[in-house]
Amino acid sequence: MPENTTAGTVIVISSHVVRGSVGNRAAVFALETLGHQVWALPTVVLPWHPGHGRSTRLTFAEADFDAAIDDLTRAPWIGEVKAVLTGYFGNAAQAKSVARLIGALRQDNPDLLYVCDPVMGDLGGLYVPQATAEAIRDHLIPLASLATPNRYELAWMAGAPLDDNTAVMEAALSLGPSRMLVTSAVPMMTGGTGNLYLSGRHALLAEHRLIDNPPNGLGDLLAALFLSRLLSGMDDEKALQLTTASVYEVLARAVKRGSDELTLASDASSLATPMAMVQMRHLLHPAQRRKK
Numbered sequence: 207m208p209e210n211t212t213a214g215t216v217i218v219i220s221s222h223v224v225r226g227s228v229g230n231r232a233a234v235f236a237l238e239t240l241g242h243q244v245w246a247l248p249t250v251v252l253p254w255h256p257g258h259g260r261s262t263r264l265t266f267a268e269a270d271f272d273a274a275i276d277d278l279t280r281a282p283w284i285g286e287v288k289a290v291l292t293g294y295f296g297n298a299a300q301a302k303s304v305a306r307l308i309g310a311l312r313q314d315n316p317d318l319l320y321v322c323d324p325v326m327g328d329l330g331g332l333y334v335p336q337a338t339a340e341a342i343r344d345h346l347i348p349l350a351s352l353a354t355p356n357r358y359e360l361a362w363m364a365g366a367p368l369d370d371n372t373a374v375m376e377a378a379l380s381l382g383p384s385r386m387l388v389t390s391a392v393p394m395m396t397g398g399t400g401n402l403y404l405s406g407r408h409a410l411l412a413e414h415r416l417i418d419n420p421p422n423g424l425g426d427l428l429a430a431l432f433l434s435r436l437l438s439g440m441d442d443e444k445a446l447q448l449t450t451a452s453v454y455e456v457l458a459r460a461v462k463r464g465s466d467e468l469t470l471a472s473d474a475s476s477l478a479t480p481m482a483m484v485q486m487r488h489l490l491h492p493a494q495r496r497k498k
Contacts, residue, residue, distance in 0.1 A: 298337040329358050
């Protein structure tokens with residue numbers, strides 16, 4: 207695919223696995239496939255995703271990670287950066303360091319797009335230390351142009367059960383980012399699952415068929431693809447439809463192959479030009495509901 211010279215450079219900060227397509231491995235591949243230059247900073251390094259079994263966890267001293275953030279803020283090429291995407295953090299101090307980076311970047315570029323994927327838990331609860339989850343919620347979510355939690359992460363951050371999409375939307379508004387894309391939203395389609403997008407103007411639900419026991423990395427992929435499409439200037443509804451179609455198509459193809467990982471290299475065409483069908487619905491925005 208030819209380079210998109212207008213796409214903009216993105217800093218991606220998340221976990222790195224040696225084998226697999228999760229964390230930085232998924233996000234960087236997606237962004238580069240869509241034409242972005244990427245600066246990738248790992249927060250931890252693992253031989254494979256913990257869901258495949260125990261493995262050695264390579265970590266960075268907090269002071270060293272903080273010093274690397276300082277290096278980035280002083281980099282002579284920092285003016286190239288149009289967006290930052292963050293995912294999994296190894297500890298609370300890393301989240302605070304990245305908050306400092308976002309602040310420094312916005313001094314020079316107030317329009318910097320910051321996407322916070324608050325990777326902290328799922329239906330079973332938190333899988334990061336509570337201090338790390340609190341640091342993401344308290345230091346990064348308030349800075350985010352867009353947050354992409356799953357419903358269970360949003361419920362934890364908002365401190366409320368989210369049993370329907372009205373509650374999901376109210377929780378999203380309570381946390382503050384001007385745009386939020388919530389995965390694992392409450393489906394309206396039988397046997398489906400959805401991504402719920404809320405902005406100041408839109409309340410949209412993109413649904414597709416639920417596939418059981420999916421490989422890991424779907425949230426990382428979704429955040430990167432949606433970020434790319436927002437940077438391109440695509441309108442929100444089209445960006446949501448295409449992003450959801452891409453993720454579903456990549457997932458379905460990996461499962462059909464019997465793979466325990468997303469097979470992004472084989473499915474790169476699905477990132478740019480997905481063919482999967484997605485059911486789009488306009489929901490009643492909470493602001494409209496209050497006017498009644």
